[in-house]
Ligand SMILES: Nc1ncnc2c1ncn2[C@@H]1O[C@H](COP(=O)(O)OP(=O)(O)O)[C@@H](O)[C@H]1O
């Protein structure tokens with residue numbers, strides 16, 4: 001009963017809690033029309049680089065996207081950042097659809113969403129000194145110029161452990177690790193909220209990979225960044241991500257929180273990837289699962305489950321029916337007949 005003596009059936013008013021994710025990727029598809037070489041004339045075909053994927057990234061989270069080379073990770077990154085248009089599906093950032101934005105709005109969003117990719121040399125201008133490169137986004141976005149911009153760039157470079165003697169150097173005069181820090185400084189100078197790191201340490205010497213990875217993780221945390229971390233290496237994702245999506249030939253085959261994925265991987269592909277990396281898990285009986293050969297061509301996908309040709313647990317149904325991507329337990333999503341007990 002309320003104060004009027006009538007029965008109030010409306011739901012209790014709860015304080016506004018924003019549970020909306022920072023980023024929502026919904027049924028995203030990118031197919032490339034290609035020509036398959038058969039004889040002199042090519043046959044028109046579709047390369048399914050990203051083939052209907054959905055996931056959410058929460059604010060402040062580091063979300064891992066992992067899978068072998070060619071499975072569609074970088075395409076996904078380009079679609080999210082609106083560098084490339086999707087065939088269908090949408091990307092929602094902070095509650096607003098950002099797929100196909102007009103160019104002025106895209107530029108504004110570019111300040112908030114930054115992309116760090118694998119090849120730091122390709123991301124830097126060979127003729128520009130490091131301090132100028134890091135200052136440049138400030139000038140482009142009319143935030144600062146001249147000595148003020150250089151001052152801000154210097155501060156950012158210092159915060160990423162780059163010493164003053166490299167400021168006046170050119171990219172080719174730097175080591176791989178220093179270059180990747182410079183690229184990161186350039187991405188962070190605008191104070192973004194969202195960062196996609198696409199294989200940021202793959203091109204680096206093994207000896208400095210851990211160093212740069214730690215720096216990335218610390219910086220993300222310190223700046224409260226929401227990050228998508230892309231890698232082909234499970235052990236890298238293990239170290240840095242709270243949720244992980246495993247991709248295979250354009251599809252997400254498993255999505256789970258870090259602990260679940262590494263302790264109870266449900267998809268045979270995740271199991272195979274995990275068995276290939278030395279991760280200390282004494283309580284887990286880990287059999288070595290050999291992942292045979294390379295993935296099939298994304299132009300000519302296998303029937304049924306696209307992983308069946310390499311799966312160690314394959315059953316007859318897998319060859320004919322494509323498994324649905326569905327919930328196995330509250331946080332774990334899997335596309336596999338066997339994991340769901342359908343086979
Ligand atoms: N512009 C393009 N035109 C045709 N095919 C492309 C294009 N970009 C990527 N691909 C193909 O899409 C697939 C996924 O590529 P990519 O997203 O770069 O994978 P990953 O980053 O996981 O290595 C690959 O087969 C690649 O050859």
Ligand SMILES: [Mg+2]
Pocket residue numbers: 073074075198199
């Ligand atoms: Mg890539």
